[in-house]
Amino acid sequence: MKNCPYCKIEVGGNLKKCPLCQSNLIGEDERPYFPKQTTLKIQSFFYKVQLFIVWTIVIASLGVDFLFHFKVWPSLNVHWSLIVAMWLIVFEFGIIRLFKRGISSSRIMTLFVFIVLGMFSVTAYYVGHLWFAAAWVAPIVVMGTLIANYVLAMLDKSGNAMIYLLTNLVVGIVPYIVFYFSERDCPVTWIVCLMVSVILFVGAIIFKGREVVGEIQRRLSV
Numbered sequence: 631m632k633n634c635p636y637c638k639i640e641v642g643g644n645l646k647k648c649p650l651c652q653s654n655l656i657g658e659d660e661r662p663y664f665p666k667q668t669t670l671k672i673q674s675f676f677y678k679v680q681l682f683i684v685w686t687i688v689i690a691s692l693g694v695d696f697l698f699h700f701k702v703w704p705s706l707n708v709h710w711s712l713i714v715a716m717w718l719i720v721f722e723f724g725i726i727r728l729f730k731r732g733i734s735s736s737r738i739m740t741l742f743v744f745i746v747l748g749m750f751s752v753t754a755y756y757v758g759h760l761w762f763a764a765a766w767v768a769p770i771v772v773m774g775t776l777i778a779n780y781v782l783a784m785l786d787k788s789g790n791a792m793i794y795l796l797t798n799l800v801v802g803i804v805p806y807i808v809f810y811f812s813e814r815d816c817p818v819t820w821i822v823c824l825m826v827s828v829i830l831f832v833g834a835i836i837f838k839g840r841e842v843v844g845e846i847q848r849r850l851s852v
Contacts, residue, residue, distance in 0.1 A: 631657060631658070631660060632645065632655040632656060632657035632658070632659070632660075633655065633656060633657050634648040634650070634651065634653055634655055634656075635653070635656060636648070636651055636653050637650045637651055637653075641655055642660055643659075643660055643661070643662050644659040644660060644661070644662045681722065684718050684719075684721070684722050687714070687718060688714070688715045688718050688719065691710075691711040691714045691715065692711045692712075692715060694711065695709055695710060695711035695712075696709070696711065703757065706756075706757060706758065708756045708757065713752075713753050713756060716749060716752065716753075717749055717753075720745060720749055724745055725742060725745055725746075728741055728742055734786075734788075734790045734791060734794075735782055735791070736779050736782045736783070736786070736790065736791035736794035736795070737790075737794060739775060739778060739779065739782075739794075740775065740779065740794045740797065740798065743771060743772075743775045746771075747767075747768055747771060747772075750763055750767065751763055751764070751768070754767075765817040765819060765820070766817070766819055768805075769805070769817070769819040769820045769822070769823040770819060772798065772801055772802055772823055773802070773822070773823050773826050775798055776795075776798045776799065776802055776823075776826055776827060776830055777826070777830070779791060779794050779795045779798050780795055780830045780833065780834065782794075782795075783795040783834065783838065784837060784838070792834075792838065792841050792842065792845045793845055793849065795830070795834060796834075796842070796845060796846070796849075798827075799827045799830065799831050802823045802824060802826065802827030803824055803827050803828075805820045805823070805824075806820055806821065806823075806824045
């Protein structure tokens with residue numbers, strides 16, 4: 631067993647330094663107390679590699695845009711590197727952290743869709759296609775998420791997917807209400823999305839009535 635000549639403690643295993651003062655231990659090594667974490671080291675290495683690639687792309691795109699004044703869209707007066715940086719940074723510090731063990735599929739999918747839609751809306755605004763994104767892309771994506779969350783809620787035994795189904799139902803209804811009270815014509819895609827929302831809510835009541843009521847009572851504390 632090793633020992634520290636300064637702290638006067640004995641340290642088992644094969645440590646090289648004292649856990650208290652970080653001085654070199656003296657004595658003979660013992661069998662290691664803990665197995666080597668090779669899997670974690672490999673995962674950490676690949677994470678660092680992709681993190682380095684992401685920041686390389688961000689810095690290079692900013693340099694090419696602001697220093698060399700290279701325009702990807704010559705007809706648009708927009709700094710494209712800021713959009714690239716936004717996507718990569720949000721991907722790195724937002725989306726990639728959703729995919730952790732123990733997080734439900736419904737939560738991953740719902741948060742992923744909301745984050746991507748937000749970034750896509752910002753991008754569409756700067757390139758001049760915000761109305762197309764709001765009237766066509768967003769409702770189609772929301773409908774797909776609604777259907778996927780409905781399937782997951784029907785298959786999920788723990789009941790964790792129900793809250794995300796109910797959240798998506800609200801998202802499908804709110805845009806129609808906004809268009810109605812603003813006295814503007816609602817795009818047909820959002821009307822279809824509203825119909826899908828109502829149909830899936832009725833389906834949830836029919837097949838999972840008690841879980842729907844219980845989830846609403848639990849979230850609203852009633």
